[in-house]
Amino acid sequence: MGRGKYDDWGWHTGGVYPADQPDVNGFTHIGMYLVWIIKHDLQDPELLGHAIVDGLLAGTTTANDLADVIDGKLVAEEMSPEGIAFSNWYYTDDAGYLSDWADAFSDRPAYTVADTPATYAAIERVIDLYAKPTGPS
Secondary structure, eight states: OOOSEEEEHHHHHSSSOOTTSOGGGGTHHHHHHHHHHHHTTOBOHHHHHHHHHHHHHHTSSOGGGHHHHTTTEEEGGGBOHHHHHHHHHHOOSSSSHHHHHHHHTTTSOTTOOOOOHHHHHHHHHHHHHHOOOOSOO
C-alpha cells in the first residue's frame, strides 16, 4: 500500500511562486517522475491507459501533458505495487527524488526547469542510479 499522495502541483504554485514562470513549471518535476514510472512499467495500466503510455513512449505526449490526466497529483493509485514500493522509498523530501531533482538542476532558479527531452534525460540518469529491486527477490 502506498502512502497516498506523494506530491501535488498546487503545493508548488500556491503561495510564493515566481511570477515570471508558467504555472506548469511547478508540475514538471512531478510529470518527469511519472514518465520514469511509466517507462519502467511501474504504473497502473488501467488507470493511465494505453494511449497515454503509447504517447509517452512515442514522444508525442510530454511530462507536463500528464498534469490534467492525474489532476496535478502524484498518488499511489497511479502506480503498480512495485511502483508504490519504489516511490515510498525514493520520493521523499530529504534524501530522495526531490533532493535529487534540486541537485540535478541546482544551476537554475526554482521552477525554471522546462519540460524538454534534455530535462528528462538528465533526471532519468539520476533516478536510474537508485532503481533497484525494492522488495525480496
